[in-house]
Amino acid sequence: xxxxxxxxxxxxxxxxxxxxxxxxxxxxxxxxxxxxxxxxxxxxxxxxxxxxxxxxxxxxxxxxxxxxxxxxxxxxxxxxxxxxxxxxxxxxxxxxxxxxxxxxxxxxxxxxxxxxxxxxxxxxxxxxxxxxxxxxxxxxxxxxxxxxxxxxxxxxxxxxxxxxxxxxxxxxxxxxxxxxxxxxxxxxxxxxxxxxxxxxxxxxxxxxxxxxxxxxxxxxxxxxxxxxxxxxxxxxxxxxxxxxxxxxxxxxxxxxxxxxxxxxxxxxxxxxxxxxxxxxxxxxxxxxxxxxxxxxxxxxxxxxxxxxxxxxxxxxxxxxxxxxxxxxxxxxxxxxxxxxxxxxxxxxxxxxxxxxxxxxxxxxxxxxxxxxxxxxxxxxxxxxxxxxxxxxxxxxxxxxxxxxxxxxxxxxxxxxxxxxxxxxxxxxxxxxxxxxxxxxxxxxxxxxxxxxxxxxxxxxxxxxxxxxxxxxxxxxxxxxxxxxxxxxxxxxxxxxx
Numbered sequence: 001x002x003x004x005x006x007x008x009x010x011x012x013x014x015x016x017x018x019x020x021x022x023x024x025x026x027x028x029x030x031x032x033x034x035x036x037x038x039x040x041x042x043x044x045x046x047x048x049x050x051x052x053x054x055x056x057x058x059x060x061x062x063x064x065x066x067x068x069x070x071x072x073x074x075x076x077x078x079x080x081x082x083x084x085x086x087x088x089x090x091x092x093x094x095x096x097x098x099x100x101x102x103x104x105x106x107x108x109x110x111x112x113x114x115x116x117x118x119x120x121x122x123x124x125x126x127x128x129x130x131x132x133x134x135x136x137x138x139x140x141x142x143x144x145x146x147x148x149x150x151x152x153x154x155x156x157x158x159x160x161x162x163x164x165x166x167x168x169x170x171x172x173x174x175x176x177x178x179x180x181x182x183x184x185x186x187x188x189x190x191x192x193x194x195x196x197x198x199x200x201x202x203x204x205x206x207x208x209x210x211x212x213x214x215x216x217x218x219x220x221x222x223x224x225x226x227x228x229x230x231x232x233x234x235x236x237x238x239x240x241x242x243x244x245x246x247x248x249x250x251x252x253x254x255x256x257x258x259x260x261x262x263x264x265x266x267x268x269x270x271x272x273x274x275x276x277x278x279x280x281x282x283x284x285x286x287x288x289x290x291x292x293x294x295x296x297x298x299x300x301x302x303x304x305x306x307x308x309x310x311x312x313x314x315x316x317x318x319x320x321x322x323x324x325x326x327x328x329x330x331x332x333x334x335x336x337x338x339x340x341x342x343x344x345x346x347x348x349x350x351x352x353x354x355x356x357x358x359x360x361x362x363x364x365x366x367x368x369x370x371x372x373x374x375x376x377x378x379x380x381x382x383x384x385x386x387x388x389x390x391x392x393x394x395x396x397x398x399x400x401x402x403x404x405x406x407x408x409x410x411x412x413x414x415x416x417x418x419x420x421x422x423x424x425x426x427x428x429x430x431x432x433x434x435x436x437x438x439x440x441x442x443x444x445x446x447x448x449x450x451x452x453x454x455x456x457x458x459x460x461x462x463x464x465x466x467x468x469x470x471x472x473x474x475x476x477x478x479x480x481x482x483x484x485x486x487x488x489x490x491x492x493x494x495x496x497x
Contacts, residue, residue, distance in 0.1 A: 013204040020197050024190055031186035035179045042179075045103055046172035052100040053165040056093060060161065063089030064154050067130040067146050083131060090124060100164075109167045116160035123153035219488055226481040233475035244465065250351065250457055257347040257355070258450045263340060265443045271333040271372075272436045274326060279430060281323055288316065317390045324383045327376055330432065334373040337439070341366035344446075354453045361446045368435045368442075375428045382421045389414050 066086040070079050097120065104110055126149050133142030295312055344362035348355030393414055 010204070010208070013200060013207070016200055017197055017204075020193050020200070024193050027189060028186060031182050035182050035186075039175075039179055042172050042175040045105060046168050046175055049100060049103045049109075049168040050165060050172060052096055052103060053161055053168060055096050056100065057158075057161045057165070059089055059093045059096060060157060063093065063127075064158075067127045067134070067142070067150070070131055070134045079134065086127070086131065090127075093120070106167060106171065109164060112160050112163040112167060116157055116164065119153045119156035119160060123150055123157055126150035126153065215488070219485055222485040222488075223482065226478055226485055229478040229481065230475065233472075233478045236470075237472060237475055250354070250460070253347060253350050255454075257344065257351065258447075258454065261344065261443065261446055261450055265440075265447060267333060267336055267340065269440070271330070271337065272440055274329050274333065277326065279432075281319070281326065284319070288312075288319065317387065320383055320387045320390060324380065324387070327379050327383060330376045331373065331380065334369050334376055337369035338366055338373065341369055351453070354456065357449055361442050361449070364442055365439055365446075368439050372432050372435055375432055379428055382424065386421050389417070 063086055066082060066089065070082045070086065097117070101113065104113055126146060130142045130146040130150065133139070133145065291312070341362050344365070345359055348359035348362055393410075396410070
């Protein structure tokens with residue numbers, strides 16, 4: 001029963017009560033009909049038979065001694081009056097006998113009536129003969145005839161009437177008892193069914209009361225849960241709004257950081273090109289320095305080549321000036337790289353967890369920029385030193401053409417230093433080129449990471465929008481749940497608590 005629904009329980013209870021009421025109604029109708037049958041049988045058969053038998057007994061009692069009285073009457077007038085009464089009794093008895101014959105139903109009653117009918121025929125014949133003898137004045141013969149032959153038939157008729165009366169009395173009593181028994185059984189059965197109906201009704205009331213209490217408790221819990229869900233929905237909605245705003249700000253920061261990285265990438269590309277060009281110039285300078293060394297060797301052997309060497313020195317001065325210009329460009333790029341690295345560090349810090357990896361890369365870019373700046377300063381110093389030395393050599397060459405050998409030796413030594421410095425410059429430029437290449441790889445990785453962060457940010461924004469929509473749906477459903485709980489409470493309890 002605990003697993004059955006309330007509607008099923010109520011429907012089952014109503015069905016049982018309906019079946020009981022239907023059974024009571026049908027059973028009562030059946031019993032009443034049977035009782036009416038017995039009552040009708042008693043009324044239409046047994047009682048009329050008893051009344052008819054009693055009438056025949058009364059009529060036969062009035063005519064049974066009438067022939068003797070007729071015989072004993074001396075007065076003719078009284079005798080004639082007696083004959084009229086006798087004949088009328090005969091007719092009345094015959095009529096009543098015919099009426100009774102219509103009411104006969106039992107076999108025993110038919111046998112008693114047959115005896116009555118046969119005895120009556122003989123008795124009527126003897127009585128008529130007695131009256132005729134009385135009319136003839138043969139009283140003695142009439143008395144003997146009636147007393148000897150008619151008396152036994154009279155006794156048979158009286159016994160038959162008594163038997164018929166007893167049979168009908170017995171039948172009426174049995175029929176009445178049957179009706180009484182049916183009435184008693186019907187009363188007992190109806191009482192039992194009514195008691196069962198009352199028990200079922202009490203059980204139904206208790207069941208409904210218990211179920212209603214359970215439903216009221218469930219409604220209370222449902223209301224509490226709907227209130228909690230409503231609060232959760234409101235909190236979730238507020239959190240979704242904050243999350244959406246944060247994601248929007250993060251997306252804006254990511255876009256700004258991406259733009260900065262693109263700018264850094266462009267500057268690194270330019271730095272790479274300049275470093276490649278500087279490396280090419282350094283290689284060319286190294287080659288020309290070797291050629292200068294050969295020329296200086298020739299100057300040791302022959303002073304006539306001093307003028308040509310002077311021109312070579314002038315070319316070297318021009319190359320050094322070009323290197324100085326390129327180095328200044330590198331210093332400018334390094335300065336801007338450091339500034340962009342600082343900006344990238346700031347933007348990565350604003351990005352929070354998503355910008356940690358980018359912060360590491362930005363720091364490495366800054367370190368590489370510092371190393372590049374240091375190397376560029378060293379190159380600048382070397383170039384400045386080299387330019388001063390070249391200028392000195394040119395001055396000495398112009399001023400002291402006569403001291404060619406000494407100056408040539410010094411120039412050879414200076415050229416050796418310049419060759420070493422240029423080689424050092426070439427190595428430093430190669431390091432700058434390698435560092436710039438590493439910067440390019442790092443910037444490329446940062447760009448990929450920022451793209452990934454951008455995608456994650458877009459997904460986070462979509463999820464935050466979906467969360468906001470879901471929170472709104474949760475709030476709406478919590479309101480609907482509260483309305484539903486109030487409707488159920490009104491339906492079950494009949495009032496709003």
